Amino acid sequence: MHPTIETVTTRIRARSKASREKYLGRIAEARAKGVKRGHLSCGNLAHGFAACSASEKEALIGTTLPNLGIVSAYNDMLSAHQPLKDYPEQIKAAVAGHATAQFAGGVPAMCDGVTQGQTGMELSLFSRDVIAMATAVSLSHDMFDAALMLGVCDKIVPGLLIGALSFGHLPTVFVPAGPMPSGLPNAEKSRIRQLYAEGKVGRKELLEAEAASYHAPGTCTFYGTANSNQMLMEVMGLHMPGAAFVNPGTPLRAALTAAAAKRVAGATALGNDYRPIGEMVDEKALVNAIVGLVATGGSTNHTIHLIAVAAAAGIKLEWQDFADISGVTPLLCRIYPNGQADVNHFQAAGGFGFLVRELLGAGLLHRDVKTLVGDGLEAYAQEPYLDGDQLRWRDAPAQSLDLDVLRPASNPFAPDGGIxxxxxxxxxxxxxxxxxxxxxxxxxxxxxxxxxxxxxxxxxxxxxxxxxxxxxxxxxxxxxxxxxxxxxxxxxxxxxxxxxxxxxxxxxxxxxxxxxxxxxxxxxxxxxxxxxxxxxxxxxxxxxxxxxxxxxxxxxxxxxxxxxxxxxxSAHEAGCGRELFAGFRALVGGAEHGAASFGWEGIV
Structure with missing residues (x-):
């Protein structure tokens, strides 16, 4: 391991000792109570499975087959979340006979692209905390042995993760939708935007360029907070390996979704491979997340979100941790807005598997972490593919296929990560x-x-x-x-x-x-x-x-x-729902503490 990475990890662990122990004690206590629905009264349980089929009811009465809770940010207005519509049925079909699955609840998903520069944008950051609370409400019925989080964009994934960590005894997998196919090249989009700012083209030309960029189901293809989210879930071991940047509506995307359901069903306390999310998201996993963020030139929003996520797991991150890690982590990617390529180009150049292998080889990522698929991060240096109708993994490309987009650690774009x-x-x-x-x-x-x-x-x-x-x-x-x-x-x-x-x-x-x-x-x-x-x-x-x-x-x-x-x-206190968030504005902590409204004692 690089000595700076070790030093930062050690000091995070030291400053978090008391709060982390308290958190781990809480999730151990929750696990010790066994299958939660086994403690429900007959009336409680009857309410919980009233809409299920006869076979599902029989399974839920017992305590040998796991029940999976699905929490989704689906809506059909936003391109990134529209593909999630069919995921619940795909998940249920994938685990049939081995587990049951119920749609536990939905969480809001607003788009910063739609609200940019508009009044609704003033709800955006607080929507993360609303999503965290909605996730907790969804899991509060004590019906579940594991959870699947379906979400993609800016505040949605951090909110889902914070909420999931409140139920840290549950194994949890994050299930993405993938990016839309590439549209108008980013260089051309930027050129039109700048011409519009100079008054040299009109709104008609600007809208045509934007519509050609954001044109299909799937995540926006630039490397903003949404795609940074997907990178973070992978490097923290909370995705199936290689799941982040597979396009929606493809056979490989469907296979990865089914595999995620099967894997989390096999990671419950009912089996012999228990992997609770609260143990997986530890100091090493969070340091890995920061390394991944700065190595890829990811969103600065995560200097806020990762602090809030860490606090939810009893861990104290500080901005200096980001700066110190960034100072020794080379920049290996050029993805728009830090370059002209989009995430599809990144994927084609070698993708996440290549990136992880390079960072592991440079001693910048902790190998010895617990992930969804095993002990160690090596599985995430692979990429998924279909062999007929069988999902398999293989080593990522040995060489970058485009050095303008993705480089080895020995030949980075810059010697540091830039944050x-x-x-x-x-x-x-x-x-x-x-x-x-x-x-x-x-x-x-x-x-x-x-x-x-x-x-x-x-x-x-x-x-x-x-x-x-x-x-x-x-x-x-x-x-x-x-x-x-x-x-x-x-x-x-x-x-x-x-x-x-x-x-x-x-x-x-x-x-x-x-x-x-x-x-x-x-x-x-x-x-x-x-x-x-x-x-x-x-x-x-x-x-x-x-x-x-x-x-x-x-x-x-x-x-x-x-x-x-x-x-x-005063002009920001009402209208567009802002009056409903007065309590958030009053309680929220500073940006350096994660801008959270929860006020975790001893953390923020």
Missing amino acids: RVLGGNLGQSIIKVSAVKPTHRVIEAPAMVFTSQHAVQKAFKDGLLHKDVVVVVKGQGPRANGMPELHQLTPALGVLLDLGYKVALVTDGRMSGASGKVPAAIHLSPEAVADGPIARIRDGDIIRLDTETGELNVKAPDLATRKSDVPDT
Whole structure:
């Protein structure tokens, strides 16, 4: 093992000792009670299987065959989740005669692509916690011996995982849908977006380009939070090996779904290969997740989500853990927005199996972890294929088939993963530099302060930003308005960068998987409405952002004594359901603690 990976793992384990032991004790107690439905009263059990067939009822009365609970984020509006419609019946058919399966419950699945720049985006981050709670409600009937989580996108998978960890004694498999086939090339999509930002093409041309990109059932093909989710589930051993990026509607996709059901049915406490998710998601698995994230240039959203997931398992992650791991993990992938290829190209170039083998060989991943399919991560260095109608696995390609997309650890795109922590008199923030050119990684320029991305866009259109500038967008943290993503800033700031200006973004909001070529200090904590120093920045203040030294400072000697200009958030309190989330805004922790509204004692 690389010594830094060992050091970070050891310190996570040390700081988490008491809380992790408490969590493991709780799931051990739940397991010791045996098959849960065996403790239900006759009336309880009758309610639980009233709609089942006679043979299913007979199986559920007994305690020898496992019953699987299916939790799904299916809806037919969102392309990523539309393929999940038929999964419950496929799962039931796959385990017939060996187990029973019931659809335990549905969870909401909202799309950041649909709500981007809209009011609904202010519910997005909190939807993760709603999904976690809905997952817990789905599993609360004590009818199940294992669970299958059907979900794909941004907040859905972290929410499902947090909810599943609340039932950590249950073996749990995550079952993805896969990416849609490739559409309009990403370079062309980016070109049209930038032309639209410059006013050189109209909405008609922009919509045509977007529709040609997002065009079929399946996950969006760029490497944002959704596809980063799928990578994380694999490297943590919670998928069937190679399941992440197989297209929906294919025989291989159906075979992997059936195999996931059979595997989790064989991992219950009723058999001799018990694999509870609460034991699998341990300190080593989480370090592996961070390694996978930074090696692939994944979404900065996971510097929030993984902290919240870890807390649900009694483990304390910190941003410095991400930075230290990133500092020794080479960047092995160039997938849009950190390159021009999409995840289908990544899969064709060698895919996840190639990536895992390279990271294992470089001593950057813990081998000795418990996964869904066995002890050790080597199985995830393989890829699935169909031999006739039989699902089998083989070693991933020995060489990358496209070095512009996927590289070996001996010849990386960059020596580090690109996620860094910035700190100084403005607090602490995250920046991803994997797509930022070295010439743009140190910026010192006057600030222009805004309280919304729409105000930034107007200033750009009015020509006010055509200069060296650090755009400061405050009042975008979780307590202020739910921490919406600020993707709509990317085209305008990219134009300014291309015109030769020194440009950076500083915000207490999020940019997520769309973090690109403009240096962006995001997730700044404390946030403005918590009286963070960002609330005391004034137009014209000189801000220095230095990704090499980790510095984020405003050159204002009187900063500490200035009166805070805290944004007025009253316009964000109602409408589009926001009034229902007032409690979330009041209870939510800071971004550096996972922006969670649960308040796990001793964790966040």
